[in-house]
Amino acid sequence: MASATAVVDEHVDDHGHDDHGHAETNTGISNNKLAMWLFLSSDCLLFGALISSFLLYRTNISDGTEFEGPGDVFDIPFTSLSSFILLMSSLTMVLSLSAVNRDDQRAGRIWMLCTAGLGMLFIGGQVFEFTEFAGKGLGYTTNTWTSAFYTLTGFHGVHVSVGILLLLGTVFGTRNSGLGKEKSETVELVGLYWHFVDIVWVIIFTVIYLIPIG
Amino acid sequence: MTATENHVDTHDDHDHGHPSDRSYVGIAIALAILTAVEIAMFVAEKGGFGDALVPPAWSLKIGLIALMIVKFFIVGAYFMHLKFDDSILWKLFAAGLVLAVGVYWIMLSAFEFSFWNDGYEDPGFWDGQVEFEQMVEDS
Structure with missing residues (x-):
């Protein structure tokens, strides 16, 4: 029995994982991964608050301007393209993790940089959209609809920006140490955050942009 | 079977459950198609496919929310690996x-x-x- 334990101990690397990616914890899941899921779970409450606030104020546009509602300003083809870009960034992210798991460092880095690039495109689109809205006289305090809209989509944009920084930090922070299989958990955690940002946009795109008020 | 062999067998089953790159691309294509259907529903509601094909607002809302939930769970299950973890x-x-x-x-x-x-x-x-x-x- 003692020898079997010793063999298992040897099987576990310095990071507390065995060769199969399982951590030496009570749950078999690394503390970092559990913490990330706990964070994402709590982030549901943040976005829940912002989305429900928007839903409450979605009809409150009485501001004395010529603005007649979201249909006036939303550019659905453009936002659809942004949504598609973010959706595809989830694919490049998961391909990056897959490459890192295969110990293919070059592909892992390329896919991760692609993910960051697509994220930047999305943010660029959001900046363009906000600029267009501002050009039509819709500021943050124009009415409660605009306040709720900018707060919700702005918070999401901040999340995407943080994700881009995490991706670039992972790519450039591992230039010396390498982005091999031993870093797969780091890439997985960044990926989980990125996919979460994507699924939040899936909800925002449908609830805010596509569902008609009438 | 020793304790170590048993350990390896159990976890190998788990690791091999992850989709291949080809499957990930297939899942992304499915998500893109679902998004295209969502946009088509929106266009139909605006009369883009003719007045005869304008769906009632309630059916559009239910349809869009159903598609949103499906997309949400596909990303969660496959890209976030919840189905395999x-x-x-x-x-x-x-x-x-x-x-x-x-x-x-x-x-x-x-x-x-x-x-x-x-x-x-x-x-x-x-x-x-x-x-x-x-x-x-x-x-």
């Missing part, structure tokens, strides 16, 4: 999700929010605004 992770995530939906459903109900209302009307929670402003003036 330990069940404690999806339980943890589901706890936050259910709590958020429950709390804000109650909040929206308290403000008499209706998902089905028409037009741009003042929200119901400002019904007492006149009395409130009168009370402020009186004080």
